[in-house]
Amino acid sequence: MNRNSLIRNLLDEPGKLWDVIVIGGGATGLGVALDSVTRGYKTLLLEQSDFSKGTSSRSTKLVHGGVRYLSQGDVLLVKEALHERGIFLKNAPHLTANQEFVIPVYTLWDVILYTVGLKFYDLLSGRLSMGKSYYISPGKAIERLPLLKSEGLKGAIVYHDGQFDDSRMAVTLASACVENGGTVLNYFRVNGLLKDETGKIKGVDARDVISGREFRINSRLVINATGVFADEIHRMDHRDSKATIRPSQGVHVVLDNVFLRSSSAIMIPKTDDGRVLFAIPWYGKVVVGTTDTPLNDITLEPRALDEEIDFILKTAGKYLTMPPKREDIKCVFAGLRPLAANHEKPEATKEVSRRHKITLSPSGLLSIIGGKWTSYRRMAEETIDKAIRSGILGRKPCATKDFRFYSGNCRLKDERLKIYGPGAAEIEKLIDKDPETGDLIDSRLPYTKAEITWICRNEMPVKLEDVLARRSRALFLDARASLDAAPVVAAIMARESGAGNDWIEKELDDYRNLVGKYL
Numbered sequence: 001m002n003r004n005s006l007i008r009n010l011l012d013e014p015g016k017l018w019d020v021i022v023i024g025g026g027a028t029g030l031g032v033a034l035d036s037v038t039r040g041y042k043t044l045l046l047e048q049s050d051f052s053k054g055t056s057s058r059s060t061k062l063v064h065g066g067v068r069y070l071s072q073g074d075v076l077l078v079k080e081a082l083h084e085r086g087i088f089l090k091n092a093p094h095l096t097a098n099q100e101f102v103i104p105v106y107t108l109w110d111v112i113l114y115t116v117g118l119k120f121y122d123l124l125s126g127r128l129s130m131g132k133s134y135y136i137s138p139g140k141a142i143e144r145l146p147l148l149k150s151e152g153l154k155g156a157i158v159y160h161d162g163q164f165d166d167s168r169m170a171v172t173l174a175s176a177c178v179e180n181g182g183t184v185l186n187y188f189r190v191n192g193l194l195k196d197e198t199g200k201i202k203g204v205d206a207r208d209v210i211s212g213r214e215f216r217i218n219s220r221l222v223i224n225a226t227g228v229f230a231d232e233i234h235r236m237d238h239r240d241s242k243a244t245i246r247p248s249q250g251v252h253v254v255l256d257n258v259f260l261r262s263s264s265a266i267m268i269p270k271t272d273d274g275r276v277l278f279a280i281p282w283y284g285k286v287v288v289g290t291t292d293t294p295l296n297d298i299t300l301e302p303r304a305l306d307e308e309i310d311f312i313l314k315t316a317g318k319y320l321t322m323p324p325k326r327e328d329i330k331c332v333f334a335g336l337r338p339l340a341a342n343h344e345k346p347e348a349t350k351e352v353s354r355r356h357k358i359t360l361s362p363s364g365l366l367s368i369i370g371g372k373w374t375s376y377r378r379m380a381e382e383t384i385d386k387a388i389r390s391g392i393l394g395r396k397p398c399a400t401k402d403f404r405f406y407s408g409n410c411r412l413k414d415e416r417l418k419i420y421g422p423g424a425a426e427i428e429k430l431i432d433k434d435p436e437t438g439d440l441i442d443s444r445l446p447y448t449k450a451e452i453t454w455i456c457r458n459e460m461p462v463k464l465e466d467v468l469a470r471r472s473r474a475l476f477l478d479a480r481a482s483l484d485a486a487p488v489v490a491a492i493m494a495r496e497s498g499a500g501n502d503w504i505e506k507e508l509d510d511y512r513n514l515v516g517k518y519l
């Protein structure tokens with residue numbers, strides 16, 4: 001991916017008519033763009049910030065059916081998600097893993113309830129099951145989770161779900177779009193919708209946020225995949241459009257693995273606020289969360305509330321022999337769920353269905369809102385199918401069910417590098433050629449200088465933050481360490497792009513301000 005040459009696709013043919021313009025470069029928009037381009041439509045995706053800067057880099061990182069939704073009786077949602085889980089794991093083996101979860105149980109009733117519930121979960125996954133669930137004794141539970149409190153423990157239920165790296169999946173989708181002839185641009189904001197004399201949408205007004213250059217771009221179809229920002233686009237379509245989204249914030253804290261000391265994850269099915277809480281091993285750390293706090297503010301950089309952090313630490317401390325404290329936190333991140341607004345019961349966000357919604361406005365704006373990372377592929381298929389059924393696009397079959405992002409056949413010296421898919425072998429070649437590039441960017445982080453160089457050459461980062469937060473996960477794994485690594489990373493980025501010292505200084509300043517929000 002090269003941003004300048006992709007922008008040339010807009011400049012070389014100024015009046016070009018695209019088949020599909022997708023607004024929003026999160027899981028939903030990137031999934032829709034890939035579905036569209038692999039069916040053969042001329043496709044352009046515009047993201048106002050970096051790919052997955054919004055909710056899509058701030059998830060719990062699970063590819064799952066959602067045990068919680070089962071207890072809410074949403075069997076169809078869980079069944080569909082479990083099916084998509086199977087497809088996701090098959091198509092992106094380099095970014096996903098089979099994760100074992102342990103549910104500690106403290107009453108005999110819970111032993112029965114969760115054993116039966118998880119058996120049903122297994123049953124719903126059918127042939128795409130990731131492993132059977134089963135009961136284990138208290139002793140076996142402590143063998144698996146040595147730091148679990150054993151007092152009153154009646155045993156545990158073990159089950160399996162998928163885990164992944166959300167922002168690396170997003171950049172993998174972006175790169176697959178480009179490889180298949182699509183154009184995807186980060187730091188390109190849509191500021192308005194173009195309409196013809198009958199009021200039908202015929203394109204967008206967009207701005208390259210980096211150069212400030214304005215573009216008028218024509219398209220047969222415009223798709224609004226902007227998550228919590230969807231109502232902004234609805235208002236571009238119709239000034240008086242009613243609010244459809246109520247954001248609900250979910251917070252996670254990242255801790256050292258000394259607090260879990262296990263490769264199994266813990267799932268607490270019912271916390272004091274009625275949600276589930278996960279503690280999941282991830283890249284050598286533990287991600288603990290999440291919360292569900294209704295908010296009114298919609299921003300790209302949501303901040304965790306003090307009470308949310310306290311709630312997570314307090315709940316984790318109830319189950320772990322070594323309760324984590326504030327000073328143990330390596331990173332805290334918050335994300336916004338684009339839940340459907342319920343004007344009668346605005347506080348009841350936990351009960352709002354996580355099902356996605358596709359709508360077509362009278363002017364032809366197709367919006368896809370809600371859903372889950374796990375189901376991004378199916379959501380995309382349904383969105384493009386709706387455009388075909390409405391007569392906006394000619395009929396072409398969906399091609400993403402068997403779209404393999406990486407075959408995973410490459411033999412690597414360092415297995416960790418498989419997260420770069422086919423790029424892993426190229427990174428190893430860089431290190432072979434110049435062994436110093438095999439040095440880590442910081443001793444507390446797993447990333448080498450060669451990875452940063454490869455990212456700059458292939459994955460279109462624009463800002464320092466793009467590399468440290470989303471191409472690598474340095475910010476999420478250890479915010480302070482990522483700040484210490486920032487000068488080295490900025491110097492590599494400047495060398496690769498030809499930027500000068502002013503750029504480095506400005507980026508370091510911006511990054512310092514950003515990191516403060518994750519500590």
Ligand SMILES: Cc1cc2nc3c(=O)[nH]c(=O)nc-3n(C[C@H](O)[C@H](O)[C@H](O)COP(=O)(O)OP(=O)(O)OC[C@H]3O[C@@H](n4cnc5c(N)ncnc54)[C@H](O)[C@@H]3O)c2cc1C
Pocket residue numbers: 023024025026027028029046047048049050051052053054055056057058059060061062063064188189190191225226227228229248249250251290300334335336337369370371372373374375
């Ligand atoms: C705390 C939390 C945990 C979660 N955990 C999981 C999980 O474990 N597994 C799972 O399957 N799902 C999970 N989800 C759900 C999943 O993360 C979301 O469904 C998904 O990321 C939403 O993606 P999106 O593309 O719709 O929105 P976003 O990722 O927010 O993308 C929308 C994009 O639109 C862009 N945009 C907005 N306005 C404009 C404009 N005018 N011009 C150009 N671009 C614009 C934004 O910059 C943004 O990048 C979780 C959600 C939350 C909040």
